[in-house]
Amino acid sequence: MDFFNYKKPVAYKIYWKQNLNGSRYGVLTFPSPVITKYQENNTVYVNFILPSKPSPPVIYIHGLYEKKHTKPFFFVKKLSELGFSTFLIELPFHMDRKPKGTFSGQLFLTLDQQHSDMAHRQAIIDVRALIDIIQSAPEFVYASDFPISVIGVSMGAIILNALFGIDHRIDAGISIIGAANLGKLFFKSPITFPLSLTAFLKGLRIRHIRGVISDYKVFLQDIKEKGVENISPKYSWFLLDPLTYASNFHGRKFIMINGIFDMIIPRSQVKEFWKAIGKPKIFWFYCSHFTISIFYKQILSIIRNFLTGKIISICR
DSSP states (O other): OGOOOOOOOOOEEEEEEEEEETTTEEEEEESSSSSSOOGGEEEEEEEEEEEESSOEEEEEOOOOTTTOOOHHHHHHHHHTTTOOOEEEEETTTTTTOTTTOOOOTTTSSOOOHHHHHHHHHHHHHHHHHHHHHHHOGGGGGHHHTOOOEEEEEEHHHHHHHHHHHHOOTTEEEEEEOOOOOOOHHHHOOOOGGGHHHHHTTTTHHHHHHHHHHHHHHHHHHHHHHHHHGOOOOOSGGGTTTTGGHHHHGGGSSSEEEEEETTTSOHHHHHHHOOOOOOOTEEEESSSSSTGGGGGGGHHHHHHHHHHHHSSSSBBB
16 A cells, blocks of 8 residues: 555664573664654664573554653563563653653644644554565574564554554554544544644634544445555544454454553444454453553463464454
8 A cells, every 4th residue: 555655674773682591682663664754753763672692573662652662661671571672662752762842752742733743643553664674684583483573552552543444564463542534533532632722722622523533434435345445545543453454353363451440542442443453352351541550461472372372362
């Protein structure tokens, strides 16, 4: 699909850090295939851990407004201890990629629809470029022989949910507190309330929201009949929504992990996405969006069992 075309990266740098319990830890950087006017955002940063033995690669996509590596790096470190090569990629406009004078994630989601769509598209393409490097760089030869899996959390899960349907090089997907239908999520989720309120103050009305949601519903029906390549979307975010690629999940390995009391990602949107992609295994935890980390041990166990074949979950 032309919307996600990019030039594969040919240059990259690796900065080796200290060893972690026998594993090698480093930072990979490479130019983003999507160039923006923000210089800081044009370099992709990936913290990685390589166990001493050949091990399957797992890419981790963090959530919106993640300020530091601390929490996601703790998770990928634990995952590496289970025998996986782990790659923590920074989203556009986050952490090392945030422009001066902004906070982490501030410019990822804004009321400038064109800009936000660009950032979302860039996030998807950056992960695809990372896959290219993992599969070709000699430094990752002990990981490149294995299928690639991707974990997404919160906004990272929404990105994964679209990416999985776009890029068939991904063997297995693990969506944690994510869903789909960006239009509904934007106006239902409390985390985007400040943006929604500002939009209403600028003239947005309920009828406009209903119109956009209706337009996307028509778009989904059209692509079922004609294929996404043959339909021109009214809005570019239609091509970023995971539901657009739901039919590409069938027959592939995918699991979902969500919180019963999650208000940020409403259960209605979780179920809509789950049904659309063929009802893979979904694990519900008695938690909110921000307390799911309490169950990290159980989640790590689920991921390990899924990626080692002890849990079978195929989208029908």
